[in-house]
Amino acid sequence: MGLLRLAALALGLVLPASAQRIAAPQVRVAPVPFVVPVAPAALHTPALSQALALPKPVLPQASLMSAPSLPAAPVPEARAAAAPGPGPGGGPAAAAATTPKTVKLIMMGPPGSGKTTYGKRLSAEYGAVHISVGDLLRAYAVAHPEVAARMQTGELVDSALVLGLVRERLTRPDVAEKGYILDGFPRRLNEALAMEEWMAGVGVDAVVHLEVSHEELMRRISSRGRADDTPETFKNRMKVYREQTMPVLERFRNSTGVLEPDVSGSDPETNYARLRSILEKALKN
Template sequence: MIRVVFLGPPGAGKGTQAVRIAEKYNVPHISTGDILRAAVKEGTELGKIAKEYMDKGELVPDEIIIGIIKDRLSQEDVKENGFILDGFPRTLPQAEALDKMLEELGMPLDKVIYLNVDDEEIVKRLLARGRADDTEDVIRNRLKVYREQTSPLIDYYTKKGLLVEINGVGDIDEITKKIEENLGLNG
């Protein structure tokens, strides 16, 4: 069983690495970004609210995200195999809400993998992705918001003894291997 959070700026490779680990070890990959993009595409109430924030490069409010995550963590596949959270938590209140949820569910967190990538590399990667919402101004605003709101999580999880920092630049297979080693997986 794996219970891990992937942290890092947008474009650091969290999604890529989370999917690789999830598929290899049959663990549910829970991406708030994917959940939110699907809701926007489907035009759900949540999607309409989320789109307003996402279009400005701002974070979707905590209560919406926390509700989504709580529902997902209560599902059977998570109870059996654990989870890989990608894109949550992003703020200290979300991290505290996650701690409370996991305590109630009897599923303590194993590790927090922090993929560290500098801003210029992020801008280059995200512009290359070619998404409509990835203009340089929006990307730089997302990085500013990330640094302000998510960076405190690095200290929070370091103090809990859960944070593992991994350089997110380089060969994708090598980065995966470092993550597996830090999670105690035999690759």
Template sequence: MLNLVLFGPPGAGKGTQSEKLIAKYQLVHVSTGDLFRAHVKGETELGKKVSQLLADGELVPDAITIAMLEEEVDKNPDAKGFVFDGFPRTVPQAKELDLFLERKGSKIAGVIALDVDQNELTKRIAERHKISGRPDDDAEKLKKRISEYFDKTIHVLPYYEAQGKLNKVNGIGEIETIYKDLCAVIDQYKV
């Protein structure tokens, strides 16, 4: 099973690249952000719990995030693998993901970090906000989300680097060029 973590700050291009990778490698996309938004829109119990957190640009507590992710993975028992987008965001989440996959007889094959500087991120998300109107993309919430990433989430990278699973790809440039660079890395993971 080919399980990948696509890593990067808000606006790095994880969603855009995930779509292309899913099509090529026939993987299931698991985006915690998309799951959260779906639960909020559907006004589920989980959606009610996370609605205010998302609106404020806060991280959802690990226990809720992990339970939701496990539920999503379990919905796809015949998957060839998964692309985890926006998860894990903390070292405890990374450890829980490893334990969960181990219980299923699987593991993370590799972690790819899209490298994008803060100026480019701000520009991309401002543009995305104009198009999609996502409430978590407004200027103040954006600053908070980027700050959360660089203060907290980035500390997950050394966890995977210590396992020899981390690769970095330049996330600035043409979408197709970035995609080809990602595929070159992923092809090294395939068994």
């Protein structure tokens, strides 16, 4: 308030009404306008965006062709030749270099012909992965009693199941690296036809059919001691083999060709030597 009024109050005087209305000059403050909130996206008008835009630095663009590339891994066929040896004149590396590629075989034959026995020996000799369809099915049947019951009778298991098991096993990395020896497949013509569609990327070097006399088959079956090797089961298996697997063999004979060594002898070593000799000649061609 004014100095005059303060003095009057101090002296106990009452000022006239006109004097009381004298007040200090007031400062007028401009009213603040009410702003309606606007969503951030609405502020990005073209003009505002252009005004706020900062110049972008121009960076050199690297050419895709100029980027260094990693060396490709050697394919399995070239690994033995690329491996350094102990020196000129031979050694393990030189011996390995004489095997130009992996081995990929299909082993066929009647029950008891020795597909798995000889397949394992060839696998150890060539370093290929041995795949026994019988072993795959027996492992699967442990958790699937209906499959085990079908195998006990000597009947063939559903083709869809067999194709799934074989295809999954053949697509594993160890097969691509080492090759394979597949025994007991295909057993039906429809399996052979389905296999031809997806085996193109895997490849097959040779189809081997083991020839064994009926008498020798009976002797082997009775002596190997499997739970599903009963005389009745063997009879059913031979019937199924003649009716369903022999047409597959005929198809291979007319297309890729079939190696058919006679392994009816009672001496396993002689039989294996005969098989090995025929196979080596075929692989060199």
